[in-house]
Amino acid sequence: xxxxxxxxxSMAGVSKGTVSRVINNNPEGVxxxxxxxxxxxxxxxxxVPNKMARSITVAETKTIGLIIPDVxxxxxxxxxxxxxxxxxxxxxxxxxxxxxxxxxxxQKYLYTFLEKRVDGIIINTxxxxxxKKLTALIHKSNIPIVxxxxxxxxxxxxxxxxxxxxxxxxxxxxxxxxxxxxxxxYIAGVKDVYTVEERLKGYCMAxxxxxxxxxxxxxxxxxxxxxxxxxxxxxxxxxxxxxxGIFAGCDTIAIGVLKALxxxxxxxxxxxQLLGFDNITMSGEMVPPITTVSxxxxxxxxxxxxxxxxxxxDKTIHQADQYLETDLMIRESTRKKQVREEI
Amino acid sequence: xxxxxxxxxSMAGVSKGTVSRVINNNPEGVxxxxxxxxxxxxxxxxxVPNKMARSITVAETKTIGLIIPDVxxxxxxxxxxxxxxxxxxxxxxxxxxxxxxxxxxxQKYLYTFLEKRVDGIIINTxxxxxxKKLTALIHKSNIPIVxxxxxxxxxxxxxxxxxxxxxxxxxxxxxxxxxxxxxxxYIAGVKDVYTVEERLKGYCMAxxxxxxxxxxxxxxxxxxxxxxxxxxxxxxxxxxxxxxGIFAGCDTIAIGVLKALxxxxxxxxxxxQLLGFDNITMSGEMVPPITTVSxxxxxxxxxxxxxxxxxxxDKTIHQADQYLETDLMIRESTRKKQVREEI
Numbered sequence: 001x002x003x004x005x006x007x008x009x010s011m012a013g014v015s016k017g018t019v020s021r022v023i024n025n026n027p028e029g030v031x032x033x034x035x036x037x038x039x040x041x042x043x044x045x046x047x048v049p050n051k052m053a054r055s056i057t058v059a060e061t062k063t064i065g066l067i068i069p070d071v072x073x074x075x076x077x078x079x080x081x082x083x084x085x086x087x088x089x090x091x092x093x094x095x096x097x098x099x100x101x102x103x104x105x106x107q108k109y110l111y112t113f114l115e116k117r118v119d120g121i122i123i124n125t126x127x128x129x130x131x132k133k134l135t136a137l138i139h140k141s142n143i144p145i146v147x148x149x150x151x152x153x154x155x156x157x158x159x160x161x162x163x164x165x166x167x168x169x170x171x172x173x174x175x176x177x178x179x180x181x182x183x184x185x186y187i188a189g190v191k192d193v194y195t196v197e198e199r200l201k202g203y204c205m206a207x208x209x210x211x212x213x214x215x216x217x218x219x220x221x222x223x224x225x226x227x228x229x230x231x232x233x234x235x236x237x238x239x240x241x242x243x244x245g246i247f248a249g250c251d252t253i254a255i256g257v258l259k260a261l262x263x264x265x266x267x268x269x270x271x272x273q274l275l276g277f278d279n280i281t282m283s284g285e286m287v288p289p290i291t292t293v294s295x296x297x298x299x300x301x302x303x304x305x306x307x308x309x310x311x312x313x314d315k316t317i318h319q320a321d322q323y324l325e326t327d328l329m330i331r332e333s334t335r336k337k338q339v340r341e342e343i
Numbered sequence: 344x345x346x347x348x349x350x351x352x353s354m355a356g357v358s359k360g361t362v363s364r365v366i367n368n369n370p371e372g373v374x375x376x377x378x379x380x381x382x383x384x385x386x387x388x389x390x391v392p393n394k395m396a397r398s399i400t401v402a403e404t405k406t407i408g409l410i411i412p413d414v415x416x417x418x419x420x421x422x423x424x425x426x427x428x429x430x431x432x433x434x435x436x437x438x439x440x441x442x443x444x445x446x447x448x449x450q451k452y453l454y455t456f457l458e459k460r461v462d463g464i465i466i467n468t469x470x471x472x473x474x475k476k477l478t479a480l481i482h483k484s485n486i487p488i489v490x491x492x493x494x495x496x497x498x499x500x501x502x503x504x505x506x507x508x509x510x511x512x513x514x515x516x517x518x519x520x521x522x523x524x525x526x527x528x529y530i531a532g533v534k535d536v537y538t539v540e541e542r543l544k545g546y547c548m549a550x551x552x553x554x555x556x557x558x559x560x561x562x563x564x565x566x567x568x569x570x571x572x573x574x575x576x577x578x579x580x581x582x583x584x585x586x587x588g589i590f591a592g593c594d595t596i597a598i599g600v601l602k603a604l605x606x607x608x609x610x611x612x613x614x615x616q617l618l619g620f621d622n623i624t625m626s627g628e629m630v631p632p633i634t635t636v637s638x639x640x641x642x643x644x645x646x647x648x649x650x651x652x653x654x655x656x657d658k659t660i661h662q663a664d665q666y667l668e669t670d671l672m673i674r675e676s677t678r679k680k681q682v683r684e685e686i
Contacts, residue, residue, distance in 0.1 A: 046479060046480045046483030048454070048457040048458055048480065048484065049458060050460055051459055063438075063459070070424070071414065071420040071423050071424055071427075072420045072424055074417075076420075077419075077420055078415055080414050080439070081413070081414055081415055084414075084440065084441055085441075088440075093440070093455055093459065095436050095437065095438055095439075096423070096427065096437055096438075097427065097431075097436070097437075098424060098427055098428075111391070112436055114391040115392060115393070115394040116394055116404075116406070116436065117393055117394075137389045137391065139389075140388065140389030141389065141391065226624070226628060255628055262630070281569070282598075282628075285569060285598055285602065285625075285629075286628075287605070287630045
């Protein structure tokens with residue numbers, strides 16, 4: 001068991017208060033001789049001040065809680081790294097929890113964070129928090145929260161860091177259309193998830209912009225994994241062989257799409273153009289490298305942590321949402337734009 | 344600021360001890376009427392017991408600290424997930440820290456973990472902990488530690504979870520040789536890192552087994568990233584065009600190797616066979632899919648957490664190292680073994 005401040009005090013023959021003042025660099029009423037004696041003792045016995053005990057008095061634990069669906073989804077490692085780098089620069093440590101977008105787990109973790117008195121919470125969740133008691137608890141606890149990437153109806157009073165998914169998808173899909181695609185499928189992520197539906201809006205807007213009629217058969221929901229992209233694409237093309245463009249809901253799905261197209265002997269981009277979303281490292285390493293909407297993943301994590309720390313410092317939750325820029329990363333899975341010669 | 348047990352006691356007009364007994368389900372000396380009144384009040388005002396305050400008394404925080412080099416390296420997400428799943432099943436929460444294998448950061452995090460009184464630590468580091476004062480502190484703190492994947496000289500008294508890197512590399516490289524490669528390069532990770540050197544041993548053993556003379560020019564150290572694999576391969580082949588097999592120190596490096604070979608018009612596996620290490624998801628999605636040594640990444644994390652929780656429970660650090668099995672995952676970046684017809 002770790003040594004306590006009481007142990008040090010009794011070894012040094014002084015009061016707990018004296019030891020505490022020495023540790024906290026408060027010289028009041030402590031002679032230089034006593035100070036040195038105590039510091040030497042602390043060094044010799046290997047005492048480390050208990051920051052958790054201190055947290056009871058000053059009501060801060062210098063910890064933040066981060067809930068994401070799954071660290072194994074390649075979107076999240078950079079996000080996590082951004083959160084942690086910002087936290088570390090400011091002396092905070094991060095609890096990482098994977099919820100699998102399972103509401104039960106999310107609720108359990110939120111409750112655990114409250115019990116552990118984290119100073120703030122960053123949450124990315126795909127579902128709604130339908131436990132009214134929990135959301136009431138969160139509101140009452142007055143704990144700063146920042147929402148990451150996906151809006152949560154029940155926590156709409158808290159600020160968040162987002163990208164404009166609709167606009168980004170619209171830009172990407174318009175690019176496919178400009179380069180000759182007109183029968184464009186959307187191989188999407190999980191139905192009813194905020195970002196998935198926002199991207200659907202953008203997809204529809206791009207088609208409307210170009211006067212293309214929306215075909216509901218060209219929409220297919222699935223999971224955020226390679227297998228889902230692969231299966232949905234095979235299915236989609238067996239019913240709709242006229243498809244000449246695919247918008248994949250994320251790059252991981254796009255990698256599965258590419259695999260299916262390879263097996264079906266569909267050339268990318270000659271037969272079918274492919275657009276991804278996220279710009280995970282691997283999207284640029286595929287054959288062909290995948291054109292994708294680049295999200296500032298690291299920056300999203302970093303800014304979420306910055307926003308949270310500001311809330312913690314100001315003891316307020318009132319901040320505006322922050323929207324970060326996306327970027328269309330043009331690679332070889334889409335056709336080169338024709339240079340129009342105009343006289 | 345969160346409500347305290349004192350607030351609840353004063354609102355209910357009872358002592359702190361009474362509230363505490365109700366929260367901890369201790370009926371002693373508390374009437375059913377009082378109990379119900381307090382529970383109703385807790386519910387109404389949204390009080391969450393402070394587990395960190397409790398930790399001062401019972402000397403446990405139900406937290407564990409995990410230090411890895413970088414969550415963005417695709418080896419780690421599965422490891423992290425394994426640690427967290429096991430922790431969560433047992434009621435523990437995980438602090439995640441990225442050290443970039445920077446000794447200063449590692450030491451800072453270790454000290455932070457001691458300050459925060461985590462119940463145990465899992466650490467993966469590529470360097471040595473050359474801060475004697477810190478290692479002395481760790482030893483004195485008596486905190487359970489489990490080493491993950493890479494041995495640390497200064498923490499050799501603690502148990503760890505490993506794979507037999509030398510044996511696994513020997514098996515993999517032997518497979519390249521059996522299928523006709525004889526001029527095999529090792530495009531390695533960072534020099535002097537435990538796993539990198541163990542894999543080098545295995546590489547050398549495989550060559551010796553086959554009576555092939557070791558050529559030091561065929562060894563090239565670098566980083567754990569695509570760019571490093573790419574650059575080292577281009578450099579290696581410009582000096583040694585006779586190379587007909589490459590053992591990449593990890594799959595991320597192998598993806599860079601593949602990119603270089605594609606640019607150099609070297610066919611895989613016809614001209615050059617390629618072997619990776621780890622079996623990250625993407626290794627199976629490349630063209631061609633990469634033959635690799637499969638490490639049980641999730642299981643390594645899970646077992647490390649299990650071992651740590653056992654140490655925490657038994658208040659002992661004396662456990663044997665655990666070695667998990669690897670598996671040679673044969674894909675299309677190596678030639679098919681010739682079926683020998685023997686009469």
